[in-house]
Amino acid sequence: MGNTNGAYIRNLALVGHAGSGKTSLAEGIAFAAGLTNRRGTIQEGNTLSDYHPDEIARKHSINSSLISLTTGTAPQTTKLNLLDTPGYSDFVGEVRAALHVADTAVMLVDAQHGVEAGTATVWEFCEHDQNSVIFVINKLDHTESHFDDTVAQLKSRFGHEVAVVQFPLNPGDGFSTIVDVVKMKALKFAADGSYTEEAIPASAEARADELHRELVEIVAESDDALMEEFFANDGKLEESHLSQGLKASLAHRKLFPVLCASAEKNIGTRRVLDFVVANAPAPEEHIADVRGINPDTKKEVSLSTAPKDATTLFVFKTVSESHLGDLSFFRVFHGELHPGTDLVNESNGKSERIAQVFTMSGKNRKEATSVPNGDIAAAVKLKDTHTNNTLSSKSFPVVLTPIEFPAPVITSAVRSKNKGDEEKMSMGLHTMHEEDPTFILRIDPEMHQMLIEGQGELQLDIIVKRLRERYKVDVEIVEPLIPFRETIKTPADTRYRHRKQSGGAGQFGEVAIKLQPRKRGEGYEFIDAIVGGVISGKHIPAVDKGIHDFLTHGPLAGYPVVDLAVTLYDGKEHPVDSNENAFKTAGKMAFKEAFLSAKPVLLEPIFDIEITVPGDHMGDVLGDISSRRGKIAGMDSKNGMEVIRAKVPLAELYHYSTRLRSLTQGRAQHKQSFSHYEEAPRDVADKIVAESAKHRVAEVE
Template sequence: DRVGANFFRVVEMIKDRLGVNAVPVQIPIGSEDQFRGVVDLLERKAILYHDDLGINWEVTEIPEDLKEISEEYRHKLVEEIVELDDELLMKYLEGEEIPVADLKRVLRKATIEGKLYPALCGSAFKNKGVQPLLDAVIDYLPSPLDLPPVKGVNPLTGEEEVRIVSEDESFVALAFKVMTDPYVGKLTYFRVYSGKLEKGSYVYNATKGKKERIGRLLQMHANHREDIDVVYVGDIAAAVGLKYTTTGDTLCDENKPIILEGMSFPEPVISVAIEPKSTEEQDKLSIALQRLAEEDPTFKVTYDEETGQTLIHGMGELHLEIIVDRLKREFKVNANVGKPQVSYRETIRKPVKVEGKYIRQTGGRGQYGHVWLELEPLPRGNGLEFVNKIVGGVIPQQFIPAVEAGIREAADRGVLAGYPVTDVKVTLFDGSFHEVDSSDMAFKIAASQAFKDGVLKGDPVLLEPIMKLEIIVPEEYMGDVIGDLNSRRGRIEKIDFVNNTRVIKALVPLAEIFGYATTLRSLTQGRGIFSMEFSHYEEMPINIQEKILSSNLKK
């Protein structure tokens, strides 16, 4: 029903741009504001809608003016289907009428195998064509029983195990979403891969090693929910009452534990300071941010002790804008936010060995901590790694956790410019202790001092987040867009040609693309679109690094 809508052109675009064999199983009756329904090509019937809510509809004969084109497209559809089944092809060549049930059976098999892609039409806004679309989901898409057994790892043995898709198998489910509901509290959405689960029963969170009780089970619909007593294999449901479960956790039978393939979430790359508009809303803001962080694993909240600010961290400007909007809309909290800040990282470029000593002698018991550390650079994305190589008891075992804690705390606070240190391997290989004066605190301080000293001696450098951009623009604007990307320190990776549009794939530092949506709109007269995702961290140019270091010193 959209202005300029053309179903047949869109099907050709799907074939051309996505490279798949899309086959119409329906054609529209009317278009734009005259869209009234759809023709079911296989059944040779028309579905007409008599209102704009999609409630009053009837199945009737195909209108006279569409009979010819309906038969033409049905003929093409049947030919595509029978080519994939020798038995039906023989019947078709002999002039027999193929039963609709047989056509649907072969089309379903071809859809599951990715050989054919049924194309349907409708209006989501006015609910026209929604009922046959749901029927097509049942008819053509794979059911849970069509899927292979699910694989996972036994947390006790570390060996791979499988669970057959069956109601009689032990229960296994994956929590894929956590949501805060104003009426029932924390809702955990999960998908059942094997077995069944009854409300009021207990499940084992194999990822966290915790036992959880299922208070209520809910079947979620668009704008309402329905209490259910049991959920079966293949179902998606929401549970109320799970305390420890977060996105990506595996729920299973405690007697047969298994961990399914989890979800990996990138670290946030952008942060802003946030504060409530009035002091009365401080508690409401804290609670709201905590709930949002439970829902979204890529959103984090921290408190900067030096500045006294609450910082929210996310995957981009839009991500944090949506968070702030949800605070206002769902939690009724009005907040002020600062300018976006890029989450840089610090690392070293050469290995060093450093000594850290903390010795204090007061009137009573003194303090004594002494460590030798070796710092080595690691490949990008490896984080901070601590290795204990102490032998012979030169540092007693009870002080090793304090050494690691001192290193990790120093790394989190940063050395060069206050950004977290990453991609460094820290090896504790020597040191000494005092029978009376040594303590956890002394070793923690000694390790922290040694680590800071090592980073400064290890040719430190700042790392910046690099974003992967995909920009789709009409050909006539490509030069301007590429020129703008070059001015933002961007690297063009690839340019694809799709009809008269260009798909530009580039890597650009996050610091250079704040507000890019507005720039792209003005460069392309509103016709350019882009998507962005985090790619990796890499060393920044020395001149940019010096600017950041000098601006941090001024602060």
């Protein structure tokens, strides 16, 4: 393999909307580079990257896969690290991780559907990580492919720096030829994916000239010297200047070239490979100066100041599965990594020995003797290292910017089907969180349930399936219990005497209390209004204590009681039989009676939700909100999308993101957060009260 300064490395993430053809293109590139001698297909379930049985069964990628390959003949070889990412929005965590370590995003766009929700989402990630972007318009063999419309959409969404480098000569059935406006040639593809260069047919010449000029102009705009040449030379650039300018403007996000393909028919793929080898930035051309934080001084440091023999690497993915083993995937950001090196995990201070490293292609791995700067590889899973950790040499401690994983959009509760499996369940789920930080595990102490949160139902279903396969724990996903509250609507007044005289010492306590509703959020208050010492001071706190039990388990349906005042204004005591317990019981019983006679109600949590939706789906989303007892709080427009704000009861929001996705073909997004408590409507409350009564009967039985 070439030299070790990283100049020959290209780190690419294949990204795009679900089903746009990323895995098929990766397969074609691996075949074109000679890594495989047979091109696998999604239909046959034999691709390099979708090797997991779940991926084969669903015909969609679920995990990102690393396919490393070498192309070209020595000494002019190039190493390509292709990260094939899943398009389903449930797995955006994988996409964010891949873009964090890739220099260039190869963004696939389905020529039939144009720019889709996934395209726009991934574009934002690329902006955040400042990736170079190459568009590949795929499926041009499809009879309903729309190349020109797709290009127009790309330009209007992502800017005029989107420039056509290739256009299809004969899209649709029989698609075989692409016109390349850098080479100014027609590329005719054969069934084996190879191509021959031919003269551009006369019918396409004018268009090729126009697109060539447009491309040259965008390249020239990126550099003053080129702009001068462009004007002095009648809109032309010398060939070497054009190719250098193209490379530089791609590296600095001043040009987003558009290429053509049919990944399925293996047309264009080889040219995509050649194009990225020639033009995609090498690691140091993409980010010249990698920076991080020194964990000791908390100051920013540049890796260019690190000693030559120091090493820094960043773990962007952790897997532990039977098909692959336990592996930590990483990119080297400084130095060269040799197996046997000791590094420090700067997030926990623990030392890790990197024992064995591998070059990966899908599930196949090959032991490597070193990993140079800029390269991506995997190591046998490190004991105390998780995704997002930086490992560095003792001589140059540094923490690199972590991947920003998205906040969860969906919450479910889980319960193990077999009693006694709870610990195994929580251990397994915890490990899976370490592997996939977008999956979050949370205990709800109030409702005593384990909550799992993530990016979508499919992600949670797969987690549960893996729990069964890997940890032999059977769990079921259930709707989380809603933390209702209980309160009263009218005042009440009750007197209660607790008296017991069976054998031994007696029990006596009598209290008279008044209940008064309070405003939302004002909580519980106990007022001592005893005069003349009818209950002695030492017994008064016992009355309050007796009531306290209801502050966690209310008399109506077992939910915490809130927002009322209790005034203890009268009572009686007995010189011998009165004690703390007697007054506790009296207080408790008096409260229960008073509470149930004071028009008790259930309060339910109301959430603020904010939905971003394209205008043509507004009506559907608004209708759906009102069917969920939601109230619209406001509407706005932002970046060509409509923003709806509403208040919706939590009880109506279970798996709302799934519903929103299906209502809008995945084009809407939402955020939610707790707002306040509000009285639940009668029918909702009646159902909850009846259910809680059922539970109580069951507990007694």
